[in-house]
Amino acid sequence: MSKLLEVEKLSISFSQYFKGLEQRELKVLSDLTMDVDDHEILAVLGSSGSGKSLLAHAILGILPTNAKVSGSIRYKGKEMDDELKQELRGDKISFIPQSVNNLNPLMKVKDQAIGYIEDEDERKKMYEKQRKIFNQYDLSEEVDDMYPFQLSGGMARKVLISTALLNDPEIIIADEPTPGLDEKAVEETINNLIELKEQGIGMILITHDIHTAIETSDRIAILYLGYVIEITDTKNFTGDGEKLLHPYTRSLYRALPETDFELTEGHQPSYLHIPKGCPYHENCPHQVRECHYELPELREVNGTIIRCFNPLVDGD
Numbered sequence: 001m002s003k004l005l006e007v008e009k010l011s012i013s014f015s016q017y018f019k020g021l022e023q024r025e026l027k028v029l030s031d032l033t034m035d036v037d038d039h040e041i042l043a044v045l046g047s048s049g050s051g052k053s054l055l056a057h058a059i060l061g062i063l064p065t066n067a068k069v070s071g072s073i074r075y076k077g078k079e080m081d082d083e084l085k086q087e088l089r090g091d092k093i094s095f096i097p098q099s100v101n102n103l104n105p106l107m108k109v110k111d112q113a114i115g116y117i118e119d120e121d122e123r124k125k126m127y128e129k130q131r132k133i134f135n136q137y138d139l140s141e142e143v144d145d146m147y148p149f150q151l152s153g154g155m156a157r158k159v160l161i162s163t164a165l166l167n168d169p170e171i172i173i174a175d176e177p178t179p180g181l182d183e184k185a186v187e188e189t190i191n192n193l194i195e196l197k198e199q200g201i202g203m204i205l206i207t208h209d210i211h212t213a214i215e216t217s218d219r220i221a222i223l224y225l226g227y228v229i230e231i232t233d234t235k236n237f238t239g240d241g242e243k244l245l246h247p248y249t250r251s252l253y254r255a256l257p258e259t260d261f262e263l264t265e266g267h268q269p270s271y272l273h274i275p276k277g278c279p280y281h282e283n284c285p286h287q288v289r290e291c292h293y294e295l296p297e298l299r300e301v302n303g304t305i306i307r308c309f310n311p312l313v314d315g316d
């Protein structure tokens with residue numbers, strides 16, 4: 001049976017001018033395949049600039065016009081063309097954007113939450129629903145008439161989450177919902193996301209914070225240089241990482257101090273110089289001959305999806 005949302009071999013690139021008139025291709029996502037079902041949170045974990053927001057924008061159909069895209073995105077088995085993306089956006093598929101700057105500074109919070117509704121009765125009903133949801137997130141009535149600059153960071157985040165819920169979505173794409181929040185607000189946000197999942201929503205949680213991914217998700221897809229290199233059950237991030245099969249994922253987990261670790265830039269070569277063969281081979285202690293000239297395909301090993309010729313097994 002089809003999953004709620006399936007992404008298959010999604011590639012996104014941009015043409016860039018280099019040294020004046022020379023044009024070159026910057027491939028940001030390559031052959032990305034993943035899926036999410038209802039009652040599930042899939043975390044997409046990758047360093048800054050690894051194409052996470054572009055993945056969200058591709059699903060929502062809001063990519064910049066200069067992006068070149070190939071691959072397939074399906075909602076309940078149905079190919080999402082531009083028309084279907086537009087139909088689902090803000091309705092069955094909701095978006096919690098990365099930045100609170102996505103709030104319109106010139107509009108009262110309640111008005112931007114419900115959006116433009118012509119019919120007066122419909123509008124009234126929507127304001128009532130908005131108030132009910134805001135209440136659930138401890139956003140008092142005064143907040144309705146506030147402008148974004150009057151909100152604290154935590155309140156603005158709650159407004160974004162509440163707004164995403166107004167149309168009873170089946171899928172939520174949450175793009176970095178926790179940065180900039182204090183510890184309590186992070187915990188609250190994580191609990192809110194888990195609650196939504198328990199109510200049946202399927203969620204893609206985009207993050208560069210491995211802690212948030214581990215605390216929140218059911219499965220984690222790890223990006224490296226625009227490739228998904230492993231999709232594994234979150235419960236495999238345990239012990240000293242012996243259940244993680246990809247050398248990059250395991251070294252990432254093992255390098256994790258108990259607090260505040262984030263994927264850092266500098267771990268990865270530049271997108272302009274993606275090496276031939278396995279994208280990780282220049283750093284990989286487990287490389288075998290073909291890693292240098294052949295790109296490993298995604299395949300299943302012990303229930304984990306992995307892009308590697310020589311996966312780690314227990315005891316490695």
Ligand SMILES: Nc1ncnc2c1ncn2[C@@H]1O[C@H](COP(=O)(O)OP(=O)(O)OP(=O)(O)O)[C@@H](O)[C@H]1O
Pocket residue numbers: 014028046047048049050051052053054055064066098208
């Ligand atoms: N309109 C554009 N034109 C050219 N290149 C772009 C464009 N938008 C994004 N990119 C490139 O795509 C890369 C990935 O962007 P994206 O915003 O998806 O990264 P990200 O993983 O969300 O990063 P962050 O964690 O910092 O939010 C960027 O580093 C940039 O080089």
Ligand code: SF4
Pocket residue numbers: 246247248278279280281282284285286287288291296307308309310311
């Ligand atoms: S394919 Fe080869 S280089 Fe790449 S992660 Fe696996 S063992 Fe390492």
Ligand SMILES: [Mg+2]
Pocket residue numbers: 052053054098175
């Ligand atoms: Mg981003």
